[in-house]
Amino acid sequence: MKKDAKKPSKYVARQPDEQGFIQYSDIEHQTWQRLIERQLKVVPGRACDEYLHGLELLDLPHDRIPQLEEVSSVLRRETGWEVARVPALIGFETFFGLLADRKFPVATFIRTPEEFDYLQEPDIFHEIFGHCAMLTNPAFANFTQKYGQLGLNATPKERAYLARLYWFTVEFGLINTADGLRIYGGGILSSPKETLYALGHEPERYDFDALDALRTPTASI
Numbered sequence: 001m002k003k004d005a006k007k008p009s010k011y012v013a014r015q016p017d018e019q020g021f022i023q024y025s026d027i028e029h030q031t032w033q034r035l036i037e038r039q040l041k042v043v044p045g046r047a048c049d050e051y052l053h054g055l056e057l058l059d060l061p062h063d064r065i066p067q068l069e070e071v072s073s074v075l076r077r078e079t080g081w082e083v084a085r086v087p088a089l090i091g092f093e094t095f096f097g098l099l100a101d102r103k104f105p106v107a108t109f110i111r112t113p114e115e116f117d118y119l120q121e122p123d124i125f126h127e128i129f130g131h132c133a134m135l136t137n138p139a140f141a142n143f144t145q146k147y148g149q150l151g152l153n154a155t156p157k158e159r160a161y162l163a164r165l166y167w168f169t170v171e172f173g174l175i176n177t178a179d180g181l182r183i184y185g186g187g188i189l190s191s192p193k194e195t196l197y198a199l200g201h202e203p204e205r206y207d208f209d210a211l212d213a214l215r216t217p218t219a220s221i
């Protein structure tokens, strides 16, 4: 999720050239490749079927960062969603407005090799690999739009509650399936460490209860 638009970011989202093409360096493409190949090893059998199906539909390249239009064309066809290029950090108003319009915000930068395992700000790998597969699922796509509509009409206090709900679902949600517990949260599925941890013995897991989620402060929103 996007956070405080006032907080300075060390990353700058890339602008497209006149043909609408975003250029990345070889190192940035290699970072994508290392991230996607590492993550594809851990998501089978751990992510929910809807997510894995979405990944198949997206058919993301391994050796280069995809252009946003490649992702948008699949989302448009499946659920009428798109991805939208945004600066590294955006405010809540913009964030909810985009979701309400079936547009998922993506900051077009990728983490530096020094921050390969963890970075504070959501980069293009997190947004596309973590979140876009679920947006090919009609029920999830509708839920996310509804979330944006509610957020647009919410007071600042209500928005803080909505941010918690997002944290416990879109970012870190797990789901019980006939085959066992699976992951659908993009914050988990874009990190190998989180993917293994979330289904392991260490974390305390609770059945989803909307009120509990709304009442539980999160580390960050």
Ligand SMILES: [Fe+2]
Pocket: 001, 122, 126, 127, 130, 131, 171, 186, 187
């Ligand atoms: Fe996210």
